Amino acid sequence: MRQTSRKPVEVKRRRRPARVGSLACLPLFFPLEGRKVLLAGGTEAAAWKAELLVAAGAEVHVYAEEFDSAFESASVTGENTGRYVFHRHPWADDSFEGMSLAIADAETEGAARAFACAARARGLPVNVIDKPAYCDFQFGSIVNRSPVVIGISTNGVAPILGQAIRRRIETLLPESLQSWAELAGRVRSRTLEHLRAGAERRRFWERFSDLAFAGRKAPDGENALAETLVADARTAGRGHVTLVGAGPGDAEFLTLKAVRALQAADVILFDDLVDDAVLELARREAKRMLVGKRGGRESCRQEDINAMMVSLARQGKHVVRLKSGDPMVFGRGGEELDRLASEGIAASVVPGITAASAMAASLGISMTHRDHAQSVRLVTGHSRHGGLPESVDWQGLADPATTTVFYMGARMAARIRERLLREGLSADTPAVAVSGISRPEETRWQGTLDGLASGVEGLGLDHPVLISIGKVFGQRSIVEAEVPVRDEMSVAL
Structure with a gap:
């Protein structure tokens, strides 16, 4: 079939609605360096909140008659700029003076209500641990690559899901990102001074970001790196x-x-x-x-x-x-x-x-299962002139110990069948064809080489079809999979 030619076409990106979709809460990042925070409670849960607050640089005033042992390790601030101030008595009305936030671990509903009312009366945002009704803000899951800090909130409805999301993000961000983010702060003034707004600065930061995600630690001295990146960013016309x-x-x-x-x-x-x-x-x-x-x-x-x-x-x-x-x-x-x-x-x-790898994963079948195949061949299903590719080693493809995957071969299915049979491959050799691999409309046919032509015809040509032939596809039925499947009988019907 002769192909007609068309010109490249610009595709406009689908514009998102001008209004932001509904938010369960507004994510904010609140600097606490040098600020005071009131924390009522000496429990283990309170100690964990205290550790977060001190890590953010807060001066945490902890009110409790007794303190859990968790406070012993938490109170070692290390490199953190924040600090603890312990008050061995319950909070009182004057405890809120000069505070920026108020947090409590309250045992009873009455204690939670009293604390929240006292904090709100002074205009302080309040959080009572595990009591959403008395919370003006929540502590989400945190991915810490400070100064890069990522907060994840499920608005209190699914904290375990928030933790799972955090783990996913953690795997995407190398530990070295922290050192690169710190370096970015040191070189930022140089980009503003030496590079023009727009394309030059974007080229600088794109290259910088590529290096940051390469998994290597940022260099200690930024001068040489900054000079190189600035020079690259200034180079016009280098596509x-x-x-x-x-x-x-x-x-x-x-x-x-x-x-x-x-x-x-x-x-x-x-x-x-x-x-x-x-x-x-x-x-x-x-x-x-x-x-x-x-x-x-x-x-x-x-x-x-x-x-x-x-x-x-x-x-x-x-x-x-x-x-x-x-x-x-x-x-x-x-x-x-x-x-x-x-x-x-x-x-x-x-x-x-590549499609063959996605197909194998979708079917749950190894193309090189050592009991069935010792090689895999990826073969084009048609030549430049529209017929079968004659330069292919068809005799080698008929080797029963080979798994063969034909790309772009849907229209050639009948000819592929005839040629392999002529080369001596058994008509009973298992075969699979998959249309629209990895897409919602993925559809499959399973049978033998003998029924290949009718099987592929039943899948249609609306989506790319991959044809796969070899003993590995006879291991089990692919009908169990969670996609529509057409076997030889259903195609015939």
């Missing part, structure tokens, strides 16, 4: 192209490096198959250009895409070429890199999850 793998569909398959590239892009050239959820992770100001390429459909010519990358890079833009799957697996990444290199344009590659 860069990053080929980024968007994975098979689900935005959660993106790597952290891919997300950072999207958030640093000036222009994004993306394929038809890239999900909208992936594009939503990009920098808001980035220009989005649809340069879709679909077999048998109206598509942009590769030459036009290459020319656009070159033109944008020469304008000093950071161009992200966003491709479905992995850019170096049937993504023409090699052709694009060759063109960029011939034009002297810097380029880099961020790999993505």
Whole structure:
């Protein structure tokens, strides 16, 4: 089928509503350096709150007749600028004088009410531990990379969920981020002095952020680093192209490096198959250009895409070429890199999850299970001229100890079946075809090589289809999976 050509099209980002959605509470960051805080109670729970307050630099006045042993370790402030002041008696009305916050661990409802009323009468925000009715603010879960501090609140309804979210974020932020954030404070004045507002400063901080997330500790001396980054930021017209793998569909398959590239892009050239959820992770100001390429459909010519990358890079833009799957697996990444290199344009590659890996994960089947396969082959399902690729080692693909995955082969399913049978592969060899891998509309067919053509035909051509053949797919039924499945019988019906 002949493909018609289309021009790249700019896609406007869906604008969010002007009004902010409903918030259960307003996240605020309240400096406590040198301020006084009243804490009523000598319990272990009160000691934990006291430790947080002192870590924020507060002078914590603790009122209680007895103190839990937790206060012994908490009162060792170490490098913290805050300090403890212990009062071995209950709080009184004059205890609130000069305080910025009031916190209590009250045993009874009456004690909680009395404390809250006394604090509010003096205009102080109050928190009574585990008694939401008497709280003007909550303590959320904290990710501490100070001066980078991330607070997580579930408004008191699901604290365990808040802790789970905190653990997820902790894994994304290297411990070294703290030293880089401190360094940012030291070099900030230099960027304001030497770089112009706008593109120059953004280039500086994007490069700085890349280094911060590289996992290395920040250098002790900032002068050399700052000079290098300032010089780079001042360099006009030095564009860069990053080929980024968007994975098979689900935005959660993106790597952290891919997300950072999207958030640093000036222009994004993306394929038809890239999900909208992936594009939503990009920098808001980035220009989005649809340069879709679909077999048998109206598509942009590769030459036009290459020319656009070159033109944008020469304008000093950071161009992200966003491709479905992995850019170096049937993504023409090699052709694009060759063109960029011939034009002297810097380029880099961020790999993505290729469709075969996503399929194996979705099916829960190892493509190299040692009892069934000793090799895996990823094969294009069609040639440049539209037929079967003749340069492929078809005799090797008929090896029963090989797992073969055909990309872009839905229209060639009947010919693939005929050729493998001709090369001696058994008609009973297990086969699987998956349409729309990792997407909500993912659909599967399971059967044998003999029924491949009718099985793939039943899946349709609305979404990319991956054809997989080999003994590993006979281990178990994939009907158990939580997606719609069509077997040979259902397709026939």
